C-alpha cells in the first residue's frame with residue numbers, strides 16, 4: 001500500500017531514539033500535573049507565569065463566549081475579527097508601546113507569515129543558526145536567499161552584511177530573543193546597531209521572553225535602549241500569556257501591510273474570541289503583578305546554581321529555560337525516564353528540535369514552582385546524579 005513505507009521510517013526513527021509519542025495530561029496545566037494517573041512535578045510547560053489555568057483567564061473566556069460566541073467563523077478580514085480581538089490588539093500595542101499590533105492564529109503562523117510577507121525572491125535573509133522552526137520555515141517559504149550565521153556569532157553576521165552591502169533587494173535579519181531550547185539570549189542592542197548600520201529590517205521573535213523580561217514584562221526588546229519604531233516584534237500568546245495565538249507589534253504601516261499580505265492571517269479563520277479575551281486578561285495580570293516575573297527569575301537562578309553544583313552540564317544563560325546538555329538522544333531519554341519514575345516530568349529534547357549529538361533535558365521553570373517544589377526538584381536531580389555514579 002502507498003503508506004507502507006511509513007512503518008519502516010517510523011521503526012528507523014525509533015531505533016535512533018527519536019520517535020515521539022503523545023502523552024495525555026488529565027489535570028489542569030500547572031506546576032504539578034497528572035499523567036497516566038500519576039502526579040508529576042511539571043518541568044515541561046511554557047506556562048512560565050502559571051496563568052494557563054488562572055481563574056481570571058477562565059472567567060474572561062467564559063464571559064466572552066457568552067457574549068460573542070465560541071467560534072470566530074471567518075478569517076479576520078471577512079467577519080472573524082471580533083471585539084475581543086480588537087481589544088487584545090489595542091492592549092498589545094499599548095503594552096509594547098508600538099503604533100499597532102496584529103493577532104495571528106498561532107505564533108508559528110505569525111513568524112512564518114510575517115517573514116514571507118516581508119521578503120521574497122531576490123531578497124536576502126540573515127538567520128541565527130538556532131532560530132525556531134517557525135522562523136526557519138518562514139525563511140524557506142519566502143524564497144529569499146538565506147544566509148545562516150553561527151549561533152550568536154555577530155562577527156560573522158557583520159561580515160555577511162558587509163559582503164552583501166551592494167545587494168539590490170531587501171535585507172532582513174531574523175532572530176529569537178530568548179532561544180527556546182538553549183535558554184540563552186540574543187544581543188539585541190548589537191543587532192539593532194548592525195541593522196541600522198547596514199540598513200536592514202530586523203525581526204525579533206520574543207516567544208519565550210514575552211511576559212518574562214522587562215519592567216513592564218513585554219520582553220527583551222524593552223530592556224534594549226535602541227528599541228526603534230521600525231522593529232518587527234513578534235510574540236506568542238501561548239506561553240507566559242497562558243492562552244493561544246501569536247502577534248506582531250510595530251508600526252502602523254507594517255501592520256497594514258501584514259493584514260493585507262501575510263497569508264496565514266488572510267487565509268485562516270481567526271481564533272475564538274474567548275482565546276483573545278483570556279490573553280487580554282493575562283496581560284492585565286502581568287501588568288498588575290510584576291512579582292511573578294521577578295520571582296520566576298530568582299527561582300531559575302537558584303535552580304541553575306544548584307544543578308551546576310551537582311555536576312550537571314547546565315548551559316549558560318539567565319532565563320527560566322534551563323537546559324542540561326546530554327548529547328546522545330538515547331541517553332537523554334533514559335534520563336527522562338528515570339526522572340519520570342521519580343515523579344518529575346522533564347522533556348528530553350532530541351533532533352530535529354536540536355542538531356544531532358546535542359540532545360538535552362530542557363527544564364522550564366514556572367512561577368508556580370515555589371519553595372517546596374523547587375527543593376524537591378533539586379533533591380531528585382541530586383539523587384539521580386549520585387545513582388549514575
Ligand SMILES: Cc1ncc(COP(=O)(O)O)c(C=O)c1O
Nearest residue numbers: 106107108132180207236238245
Ligand atoms: C521561539 C518560538 N517561536 C514561535 C513559536 C510558536 O508559537 P506558538 O506555539 O504560539 O505557535 C514557538 C513555540 O514553540 C517558539 O518556541
